[in-house]
Amino acid sequence: MSLFPETMPRPEPNMxxxxxxxxxxxxxxxxxxxxxxxxxxxxxxxxxxxCRSTHVHWQEAPEIGEIFSFTRIHHASHPAVSDQLPYIVAIVTFPELPGIRFISNVTETDSIHIGMQVRLWWDDIGDGVYIPRFKAI
Ligand SMILES: [Zn+2]
Known part of the structure; x- marks a missing residue:
């Protein structure tokens, strides 16, 4: 079961x-x-x-990240999240990937804190689309 209902807007990949x-x-x-x-x-x-280079490759992240910052959302900014309140939005960093600050949700925790380690999990929202989210270790 997905964290948010099907009415949640889906990713729309661009170039x-x-x-x-x-x-x-x-x-x-x-x-x-x-x-x-x-x-x-x-x-x-x-x-x-x-450096203005256009040459790039994709570096895979480890499954374990660390909470850099977070907030607990109590106000629904979209009708799809109104039944999920409160929920946590966090900035996750990876010691192995300097400079990356990734915004995601942290689930399955009542006691989140800065510096806490979290584990990646995949939220299956259907049709082959997976959203990266995190949970307490
Ligand atoms: Zn560069």
Whole structure:
């Protein structure tokens, strides 16, 4: 069962983030890495912000991340989330991937804190689309 109901808007991949969503469809969390200066970046962009290179590959993330920051959402910004309140939105970092700050949800925890380790899980929203989310270890 998905975290949010079917009325939740679905990802609409574009030419910049299609590689990200393609990796997600294979249940792989991957971020752009510049082939020339090795800078990692997210969200995906067509040009490296550091060296302007357009050459890129996708670097897979580990399953374990760390809470950099978080907030507990108590107000529904979309009708689809109104039955799920409160829920947690967090910025997750990966010590192995400097510079990556990934916004996601953290589930299955009542006691979240900065620095806490979390494990990646895949939210199956149907039709081969998987959303990366995290839960407490
Ligand atoms: Zn670069």
């Amino acid at each position: 910049d983030d299609a590689g990200f969503w393609e990796a997600c469809s294979n249940r792989r969390l991957a971020f752009q890495s510049c082939n020339d200066c090795h800078t990692l970046r997210h969200p995906p962009t067509p040009v490296c912000p550091k």
